[in-house]
Every structure is written in C-alpha cells, then in structure tokens.
Amino acid sequence: MGWYADNIFPHLMEWVMGKEEFQRQRREALAGASGAVLEIGLGTGLNLPHYPARVTWLTAVDPRPQLPALIEARSVGLSFPVEILRLDAERLPFEDARFDCVVSTWTLCTIPNVLAALAEVRRVLKPGGSFLFLEHGRSEDPKIARWQDWLTPVQKLVACGCHLNRRMDELIRAAGFSIDLLERYQMEGVPKPGGAMYRGRAVPTTTAMRTPIKAASGL
Ligand SMILES: C[S@@+](CC[C@H](N)C(=O)[O-])C[C@H]1O[C@@H](n2cnc3c(N)ncnc32)[C@H](O)[C@@H]1O
DSSP states (O other): OHHHHHHTHHHHHHHHHTSHHHHHHHHHHHTTOOEEEEEEOOTTOTTGGGOOTTEEEEEEEOSSOOSHHHHHHHHTTOSSOEEEEOOOTTSOOSOTTOEEEEEEESOTTTOTTHHHHHHHHHHHEEEEEEEEEEEEOOOSSHHHHHHHHHHHHHHHHHTTTOOSOOOHHHHHHHTTEEEEEEEEEEOTTSOGGGOEEEEEEEEEOSSOOOOOOOTTSOO
C-alpha cells in the first residue's frame, strides 16, 4: 500500500478529481469561504485556484500532501498566504476558535477516525464560523447503499482508505454541528456508488449536543 499510495494513487486522484465537473463543484462549494480558512485533506491542491478573494489566509493539513511540486505551483500567485502542514485532521495543533471557515472536499470519506476529526474541526472553528463540505457518501437509494456496503472494502484498498458508505450529514451533526444548507444529488459522470453527493454548510451548535448516530453511518 505504501508504494501504491505514494506513486500511483496521487496521479490517479489528480486525473479523476481534476476533471471539469469536479472543478465546477469545487468552485461552487468554496464560493462562501472567507477570512482565515483551514482545509483538511489538501490532496494535490485542486481546491487552491477556487478560493475566492475574501480568503485572507489558508492553512491546509494532510498526512500525505500529494504531488508537492504541483501543490507548490498551485500556491503561486494566490492573493493569500498558504501554510501546508503534514498532519492528521484528528489531532489539530491549533488553539480553539482559530478559523473563520473550515473546508473539506472528498476527504471525510477517507479520514480513519472521522468523528474525532469533525470534533477537531468544531473546536478550531470560531462560534458562527462555517464548515463547508463537498463529500460523497451513503446513497439515499437503498439498492445503491447496499452496493456501497459491498464495495467499500475494495474501495478502501484501491482508494487508500476511502469509504463509499458514510452518512455524512449524520456524522457532521453527531460532532456538534447544525447543518443550515444541505444538497444531496448524484454527481454526473461518476458511477452511482461513488457519486452520491453531500454539499453544504454547517455551523457549530452553541451547546455541544450530540445527535445519536444510527447504526449504518458507515464508520
Ligand atoms: C480523495 S483525497 C481528496 C483530496 C482533496 N481534498 C480534493 O478534494 O482533491 C482524500 C485526502 O484525504 C487525506 N487524508 C487521509 N487521512 C487523513 C487524515 N487523517 N486527516 C486529513 N486528511 C487525510 C488523504 O491523504 C487525501 O489527500
């Protein structure tokens, strides 16, 4: 897995996730980002060109920043400084309420302890700050969801830990967020098990009330 993860998967990811439809969705999802932003799971930096001018600072974490030369090239000429840290989102070294906005695109599927990462996202967000997410996850269609359950063990191998069947909205709420915008749709040009999308915005709830997670959250 190490050699594949270092040498093949980043190129595969760049090729698939750099396609026009993915770029369009990134642009739309990031349009509301502003101020000091944290991105979890930077990948190959495909989001970098899509941040709007209202962003003043970007910190990005990823345990394996992928294709560093490409990330560096994408960081040049941006209107805000970019700080990249080789870290897991489950343990963020930032003080509470440091960021105005946290962004996650196609990353909550892969983080091993996704609830711990979401709790960290909540902790480092300012009260009233935005968590912007663009994620694939468990389908609303039971037949597709069944396929997602069957295919997830294989997907985890070929896509370096990616789960097809996580219920993103439930996980986000369970970590102490309220979701004020949520779009569910099937992404065009992506096979159904991998294209059940969750796009939206969540804000930290004022009290850390946890919504219980149902059994099939895909953890
Ligand atoms: C499918 S890629 C998506 C990359 C990028 N967000 C994008 O939209 O192109 C998932 C990313 O999550 C990262 N990742 C895996 N485990 C993580 C963790 N514990 N914390 C933060 N990122 C993680 C991977 O290294 C990978 O770059």
